[in-house]
Amino acid sequence: MIIDINFIGLIIASIMASSVPLILASCGELITERSGVLNLGVEGMMIIGAISGFALMTVTGSLIIAVFGAMLAGVLISTIFAFLTQTLITNHVATGLALTIFGIGISAMIGKNFVGIPGKEFPVLFEGLKDTIPLLGPILFGHSIVFYFAFALPFITSYFLKKTKIGLIVRAVGDSPESASNQGINVRLVRYACILYGGSMSGLAGAYLSMIYTPQWIENMTGGRGWIALALVVFSTWNPIKILIGAMIFGGLTIIQFHMQAVGVRIPVQFLTALPYIVTIIVLVVISRDSRKIRLSTPSSLGKSFHKDN
Amino acid sequence: MHKFFIRSFVSSLVLLFTFTVAAIAKDVKAAFVYIGPTGDHGWTYQHDVGRKAVEAAGFKTTYVEGVPESADAERVLRQLANSGHDVIFTTSFGYMNPTNKVAKEFPNVKFEHATGYKREHPNVSTYAARFYEGRTILGTIAGTMTKSNVIGYVASFPIPEVIRGINSFTLAAQKVNPNIKTKIVWAFTWYDPGKEAEAAKALIDQGADVIAQHTDSTAIVQMAEKAGVYAFGQASDMDKFAPKAVLTSVENNWGPYYVDRVKAVANGTWNQKDTWHGIGDGMVVISDLDSQMPADLRSKVKKLQADLASGKVHSFTGPIYDQKGNLMVAEGKTADDGMLAGMMTYVKGVEGDIPK
Numbered sequence: 001m002i003i004d005i006n007f008i009g010l011i012i013a014s015i016m017a018s019s020v021p022l023i024l025a026s027c028g029e030l031i032t033e034r035s036g037v038l039n040l041g042v043e044g045m046m047i048i049g050a051i052s053g054f055a056l057m058t059v060t061g062s063l064i065i066a067v068f069g070a071m072l073a074g075v076l077i078s079t080i081f082a083f084l085t086q087t088l089i090t091n092h093v094a095t096g097l098a099l100t101i102f103g104i105g106i107s108a109m110i111g112k113n114f115v116g117i118p119g120k121e122f123p124v125l126f127e128g129l130k131d132t133i134p135l136l137g138p139i140l141f142g143h144s145i146v147f148y149f150a151f152a153l154p155f156i157t158s159y160f161l162k163k164t165k166i167g168l169i170v171r172a173v174g175d176s177p178e179s180a181s182n183q184g185i186n187v188r189l190v191r192y193a194c195i196l197y198g199g200s201m202s203g204l205a206g207a208y209l210s211m212i213y214t215p216q217w218i219e220n221m222t223g224g225r226g227w228i229a230l231a232l233v234v235f236s237t238w239n240p241i242k243i244l245i246g247a248m249i250f251g252g253l254t255i256i257q258f259h260m261q262a263v264g265v266r267i268p269v270q271f272l273t274a275l276p277y278i279v280t281i282i283v284l285v286v287i288s289r290d291s292r293k294i295r296l297s298t299p300s301s302l303g304k305s306f307h308k309d310n
Numbered sequence: 311m312h313k314f315f316i317r318s319f320v321s322s323l324v325l326l327f328t329f330t331v332a333a334i335a336k337d338v339k340a341a342f343v344y345i346g347p348t349g350d351h352g353w354t355y356q357h358d359v360g361r362k363a364v365e366a367a368g369f370k371t372t373y374v375e376g377v378p379e380s381a382d383a384e385r386v387l388r389q390l391a392n393s394g395h396d397v398i399f400t401t402s403f404g405y406m407n408p409t410n411k412v413a414k415e416f417p418n419v420k421f422e423h424a425t426g427y428k429r430e431h432p433n434v435s436t437y438a439a440r441f442y443e444g445r446t447i448l449g450t451i452a453g454t455m456t457k458s459n460v461i462g463y464v465a466s467f468p469i470p471e472v473i474r475g476i477n478s479f480t481l482a483a484q485k486v487n488p489n490i491k492t493k494i495v496w497a498f499t500w501y502d503p504g505k506e507a508e509a510a511k512a513l514i515d516q517g518a519d520v521i522a523q524h525t526d527s528t529a530i531v532q533m534a535e536k537a538g539v540y541a542f543g544q545a546s547d548m549d550k551f552a553p554k555a556v557l558t559s560v561e562n563n564w565g566p567y568y569v570d571r572v573k574a575v576a577n578g579t580w581n582q583k584d585t586w587h588g589i590g591d592g593m594v595v596i597s598d599l600d601s602q603m604p605a606d607l608r609s610k611v612k613k614l615q616a617d618l619a620s621g622k623v624h625s626f627t628g629p630i631y632d633q634k635g636n637l638m639v640a641e642g643k644t645a646d647d648g649m650l651a652g653m654m655t656y657v658k659g660v661e662g663d664i665p666k
Contacts, residue, residue, distance in 0.1 A: 007515065014511050018504065108347055115349040118528075118551045214503035214529040216551065219347040221527075223502040254505070258512035261495045261662070262462070269496045269665035 009138040011255065016139065017213065019251035020150040021046070021205040021222075025229035026236075026243045027153045028201025033233060034161065035194035036174035038303035040096025041081055043226025044103025045199050049074045049206025051107040054217040055114055063122060067146070067207055074203020075196045077103060082195040085305065086188050092303045100226070108219045119215025144212050146204065153201075154240040161240075170194060174299030177306040187306050202226065235284035238297045242284060250280045338576040340364055340568075341395040342373040343386060345402035350501055352526025352545045353562070357401045357424075359546075360564030367569045369576070379404025387412040391419045397575045399568065400424065403469075410434055420580055422571060425471065427651065432582050437567060440588030441471070442478035442650070443618045444560030445522075446625040447596055447611055448542045449482030451557055452520040453490050454607050455540055462513030462521040463494045464506060464530055468665050470653045472524050477657045478625045479522055484659050492660055493518060503529035514539055531556050547597040557603060558611075561595040586647065590619035626650065631658040 025042050032039050053070030057063060081099050084090045125148070126141035133140070161167040172180040173190045181187050205225070210217055228250065236242035253276035260272060288294060342361050346354040354375065365371050372395065377386050383405050390398050391412060397420040400409045406426035413421045413431045425438045452461050461483060465472050480492045493516065495509045507529040510521050514537045521541045523530045528551040534541035535552035543549065543559025567585065574580040587593035596615055599608045617623035626645035630638045632655045639645050645653075656664060 010515050014508065014515070018508055021504075108349055111349055115351050115355065116546070118532075209504060214507050214527070214532060216351075216503065216528050216532065217349075218351050218501065218503065218527055219349040221503050223499075223504060225504070255508050255512060258495050258497075258509045259516065262493045262513050262516045262518075264493075264662050266663070269498070273496075273498050 005135045006138065009135040011259065013138045013143075015248060015252040015255050016151070017143070017147065018255060019247035020147055021208050021213070021225050022229050022232060022247040022250065023150045023153060023244060024146075024205035024208065025202045025226060026232045026247065027157045027240055028198040028205075029229060029233050030157060030238055030240060030243065031161075031170065031201075032194045032198035033302055034174045034238060034299050035170050035191050036177060036299050036301040036304065036306070037085065037191050037195055038092045038096065039078070039081055039099070039195060039198055040093060040230065041078070041099025041103065042198075042202050042230050043222060043224065044100035045074045045077055045202035046103075046206035046209075046222045046226045046229075047107040047220070048077045048103045049203030050210035050221055051111045051114070051206075051217060052203065053207030054119065054210040054215075055110060057120055057211055058114060058117055061120075063120065063211070066211060067204070070207030070211075071200040071203045074199040074201070074206070076199075078195050078199025078202075081199075082192045086191050086195070089305045089307050092305070104220060111217050111219060114217040115219075117217070119211060119217075122212045122215065144208075146208050146212060150208075151244075154244040157240040171299070174301055177301050181306075181308055187308070191306075202229075205229070232280075232284075235281055235288070237284075237288040237294045238299065239288070242287060245287070246280055246284050249283055250276045252276075253279055338397070338572060339370045339372070339395045340572045340575075341390040341398045342371065343377050343383065343390070343398065343400045343402075343405060344373060344375040345377065345379065345404070346500075347375050348373070350526055351528065352501055354401070356545050356562040357399075357564055360568045361399075363565030364568045364572050367572070369572050377405075379408075381408075383408040384412055387421075388415070391416040396420065397422065397572055397580070403471075420571075420575055427584075429582060429584065435571075435582050435584065437585040437587070439562060439564075439593040440586055440625075441560060441562070441594055442474045442625050443588040444594045444596060445475045445479040446482040446618060446623075447614060448522055448558070448560065449479040449484075450486055450611060450614060451542075451603065451607065452479070452522060452540075453483030453485070453487035455557065455603065456487065456490060456520045458517050458519045459487065459489045459491060460517045460519065461490055461492050462510065462516070462518030463492055464509045464513070464521065464523045464525055465494055465496050466500050466525045467498065468496070468654075470651060473656065473664060474650055474653045475524050476660060477653065480660050481626070481630065481657055494660065494662055496665055497525055499525065501526040503527040506530050507533045510534060510541075511537070528552075543597065549597065549600075554602075557600045559597040561597055563593055563595045566592055588618065589615060590621065632656065633658055633660065 029042055049070040052073035053066045056069040057066035084095045085092050122144050124142050124144055129141040130137045173187050177187045232243050232246045236246050257272035257275055344354045348354055348358040361371050374386050377383050399422045401424045403425045406428050409421050409423045410428050410430040413434045421434045423436050426436050483490050497505050497509045506525050506527050510530040510533040519539045521534050523544050528548050531541040531548050531552035534555035540557050541555045543556050545562050547559045549556045624644040628639035628643045629641040632638050
């Protein structure tokens with residue numbers, strides 16, 4: 001096989017495209033978790049986003065309505081989670097799991113009428129510039145707006161948490177809701193906002209799958225990506241830049257193992273299929289060894305309910 | 311007074327309708343057990359299309375979707391048998407043992423198991439489709455239409471059904487074009503649109519200009535459409551998902567068989583049998599041939615289709631060699647059903663090893 005430079009560019013571009021939903025959902029969940037809330041419902045919110053985006057696109061014909069509708073759907077379903085865990089003080093883990101089951105079920109129900117309908121083409125930007133630069137051309141150009149947003153998001157998230165006042169408040173709430181509350185911060189409000197934001201990002205991730213990546217609706221089409229996004233947040237030790245790295249490694253190995261199969265590399269296929277999971281975990285564990293930093297970025301009240309006495 | 315007339319007219323219509331329906335319905339209830347959701351637009355979806363045909367023929371049907379191939383299946387089957395169903399279709403290979411076990415407990419209920427081979431009790435029949443005949447047609451088209459001589463094939467799991475398809479496809483493609491290479495990528499999933507699309511993309515990047523699939527979603531044909539290469543639809547006609555890429559599709563058409571068998575139950579003529587129907591009996595349907603194919607190829611395919619249907623041509627006609635060069639089927643002979651059912655070796659010309 002001749003490896004030419006554009007071929008590598010094409011592979012990198014497809015790796016990036018496949019990691020978009022993971023980055024979006026992980027960065028959303030990261031904010032939620034940084035405020036001290038563990039929402040295991042990412043998979044459910046994603047699938048709701050996927051069906052909502054696809055259904056709105058089919059019914060209204062407008063891609064803009066569909067994309068924002070999917071985000072809104074993510075917000076709505078995460079409101080249920082927020083209401084249960086913040087207002088009714090239910091257990092985060094159980095509620096999150098229930099949210100996933102609920103999301104998969106209700107998406108299948110709404111989706112019944114949308115099976116077997118082809119999606120619409122989603123416009124890509126800078127298509128014409130693709131062939132102007134070797135290697136970088138296919139990587140930088142010819143992608144959807146959601147793609148560019150996803151790759152900016154980890155940096156925005158990092159900046160938001162480190163450099164802005166609201167970011168500081170979110171972290172304070174996640175680390176010590178009692179102290180934050182004593183400082184006059186409305187813990188419940190902050191957590192509500194963070195949960196809804198996480199929902200909107202999961203919704204967008206789902207819409208990317210059903211409208212851009214593989215434009216169609218079939219049941220369970222998220223195929224466990226929500227769980228991988230959740231794992232990425234933990235293994236990246238709540239660091240958005242490491243989420244980006246982890247998502248790229250995961251997407252990259254999934255695609256490279258297909259290439260290895262196609263070239264005829266004699267490695268057991270089952271091992272190749274398991275490779276993305278194994279290597280992503282190893283790499284993230286290795287790059288996040290510094291226990292002091294882990295302690296600093298781990299939201300210490302994660303998953304614990306906060307109940308203000310008065 | 312006026313209202314009274316309208317009301318009585320409407321109610322008599324309703325009554326009349328009810329009686330007619332009751333008269334048509336032969337009081338036979340059929341149940342279907344599905345492995346996946348009916349919304350998969352693939353395997354289960356096509357079985358459900360078949361179920362709807364039974365319903366349209368005037369019978370009552372029920373279905374249970376997403377039933378795991380475990381002890382759960384037995385529980386579901388018992389429940390269905392207990393609740394007055396006369397015939398139960400179990401539509402996945404893994405239901406083989408549960409079906410036979412429950413069939414023993416309910417001798418008056420008929421059981422129909424798809425793609426299996428165990429018929430341990432007189433009330434169990436098996437049925438399957440010769441999809442490999444469809445793949446012979448796809449291979450012929452792929453071998454003719456490829457310019458790069460590299461054909462990509464996205465496979466699901468290494469089971470005889472899939473290996474048989476790869477072999478049948480490759481043999482047909484080699485026959486029209488001895489220079490082709492079939493590159494196989496195992497996705498280890500029946501449907502995961504994202505993963506299937508990635509597998510197809512890898513094959514396209516590696517130079518494949520025709521993509522075949524043995525997974526269920528439409529993601530592969532859509533990827534082919536985007537990349538400007540050819541592809542084939544799986545299980546249902548996928549042309550509308552990728553009008554330029556899809557040359558034809560192999561459709562699973564269970565309806566006629568289901569209607570037949572339920573009618574047989576109603577008439578009391580149901581008997582145990584093993585059905586393996588192909589193009590000839592209409593269980594495997596070839597969708598419309600795309601006009602991008604040259605006219606002579608289209609007529610060749612039509613003829614091949616007719617010959618496969620009549621039995622004049624068999625997908626596995628000797629001489630066929632395996633990858634090591636051992637003779638599998640002698641010249642002039644055709645592979646028997648036993649060999650086809652247990653096929654777990656690649657024929658010569660397929661690259662790579664079967665994952666173990």
